[in-house]
Amino acid sequence: MIAPFFEDRQxxxxxxxxLRLRFVFxxxxxxxxxxxxxxxxxxxQNSPQIIDRFAMIFGAKIHYVDVGSGPPVILLHxxxxxxxxxxxxxxxxxxxxxxxxxxxxxxxxxxxxxxxYRVSTFVDFLDGLLxxxxxxxxxxxxxxxGGWVAADFALKHPDRVERLVLSDAPGxxxxxxxxxxxxxxxxxxxxxxxxxxxxxxxxxxKRFYEDVDLAFRQRVMAGDSYTVSRILDSMIRxxxxxxxxxxxxxxxxxILWGREDRLIPLSFGERLNHEIxxxxxxxxxxxxxxxxxECPDQFNAAVLQFxxxxx
Numbered sequence: 001m002i003a004p005f006f007e008d009r010q011x012x013x014x015x016x017x018x019l020r021l022r023f024v025f026x027x028x029x030x031x032x033x034x035x036x037x038x039x040x041x042x043x044x045q046n047s048p049q050i051i052d053r054f055a056m057i058f059g060a061k062i063h064y065v066d067v068g069s070g071p072p073v074i075l076l077h078x079x080x081x082x083x084x085x086x087x088x089x090x091x092x093x094x095x096x097x098x099x100x101x102x103x104x105x106x107x108x109x110x111x112x113x114x115x116x117y118r119v120s121t122f123v124d125f126l127d128g129l130l131x132x133x134x135x136x137x138x139x140x141x142x143x144x145x146g147g148w149v150a151a152d153f154a155l156k157h158p159d160r161v162e163r164l165v166l167s168d169a170p171g172x173x174x175x176x177x178x179x180x181x182x183x184x185x186x187x188x189x190x191x192x193x194x195x196x197x198x199x200x201x202x203x204x205x206k207r208f209y210e211d212v213d214l215a216f217r218q219r220v221m222a223g224d225s226y227t228v229s230r231i232l233d234s235m236i237r238x239x240x241x242x243x244x245x246x247x248x249x250x251x252x253x254x255i256l257w258g259r260e261d262r263l264i265p266l267s268f269g270e271r272l273n274h275e276i277x278x279x280x281x282x283x284x285x286x287x288x289x290x291x292x293x294e295c296p297d298q299f300n301a302a303v304l305q306f307x308x309x310x311x
Contacts, residue, residue, distance in 0.1 A: 052065065053065060053066060057128040057129055058124070058125065058128055060105055061110060062103065062125065063108055065100070066098065067094045067098075068093070068096070068098050069097075070097045071311075072135050073097045073098065073099050074100050074101075074129075074130075074135075074138045074139070074141070075101040076104065076122075076126070076141065076149050077103075077144075079144060079187065079228060080189060080219075080224060081107065081108075081146075082109070083103055085292065088296035089299070092296075092303070093303070100133065102129060104149075105121065107224050107227060112226065116233075118230075118234035119145075119148055119240035120152070120239075123149060123156055123157075126149065127153070127157060130160060137162050139165070139307070140153065140161055141164075143168060144168055144263075144264070144289065145170065147167055147169025147170075148242070151171055151242055151249065155246075158248075158249075158250065163254075163307070164249070164251050164252070164253040165256060165303055165306065166253060166256070166272060167257070168257055168261050168263075168290070169264070169269075170235070170264050171242035175235070183201055183263065184232070184236075186198045186201075187228070189219050189225070190219075190225065199212075199215075201288075202288055203289070204288040204294060205288075205294055246275040247275060247276075247277065249277075253276050254282065254302065254303065255269050255273050255279055256282050256302055257269035258283075259285050259286070259287060261287075261288050262288065266283065280306075282302045284299065
């Protein structure tokens with residue numbers, strides 16, 4: 001199964017070459033803001049390892065994939081994304097790990113109930129998913145908003161977290177307060193102007209933000225604008241902020257940041273590194289807000305090295 005908006009599921013060589021993957025999941029909004037239409041490669045269609053699954057969590061249907069075997073790793077995507085952003089990471093980790101990527105509530109092919117979404121909502125659903133999958137303890141990898149969810153989950157359920165990887169994650173109250181108001185507004189992705197403005201803030205490489213019309217069409221079809229708006233409203237109110245809480249995180253933590261991230265600057269990664277005692281900071285040059293997409297080789301190498309020395 002793939003995104004319902006496209007009946008023609010032809011191989012997409014452009015995306016495959018760009019991401020250097022064996023398979024491509026449903027494309028995320030930010031990943032494919034400007035790159036290519038939603039598609040599967042032929043490898044994805046034929047691969048028995050990649051099976052769409054659904055779980056009922058608190059009455060809502062959650063879409064996920066469960067690949068590989070070994071110590072469990074949970075992947076948490078960011079705002080306006082879906083599991084498509086994790087394709088290269090799944091490919092890299094699945095040889096030695098059980099890798100679970102899911103469309104967080106309100107995104108992708110998961111249900112989109114009309115809730116006042118906040119970080120705590122997603123923490124509860126992550127806890128529910130782990131219970132449903134009978135996973136007692138896992139490593140968490142989160143990008144952007146997903147990193148905020150991962151950190152908050154570790155604070156509320158420390159016994160369930162083995163390790164953390166936080167990539168270009170917000171979470172501090174100062175993020176919303178210090179952000180350019182135009183950028184904060186553009187995160188709602190409500191117009192082509194929003195998408196045009198957000199592209200170079202999100203990605204360092206221009207090839208990731210060239211087709212604005214296609215990006216806006218995919219925004220219309222994504223159906224997650226209500227979720228995005230409620231999350232941003234919560235963020236502006238300062239709900240679930242990580243301020244003065246991070247010293248309680250004791251798990252080994254890798255903080256990965258794109259040096260050219262213009263959306264959540266590196267200074268916030270340095271602050272995370274300072275406040276989480278058992279953390280290390282790795283900076284990826286020539287990379288923006290989504291290093292697992294824009295610089296997957298460097299991202300995956302850093303994660304695998306971190307996992308190997310913290311096993």
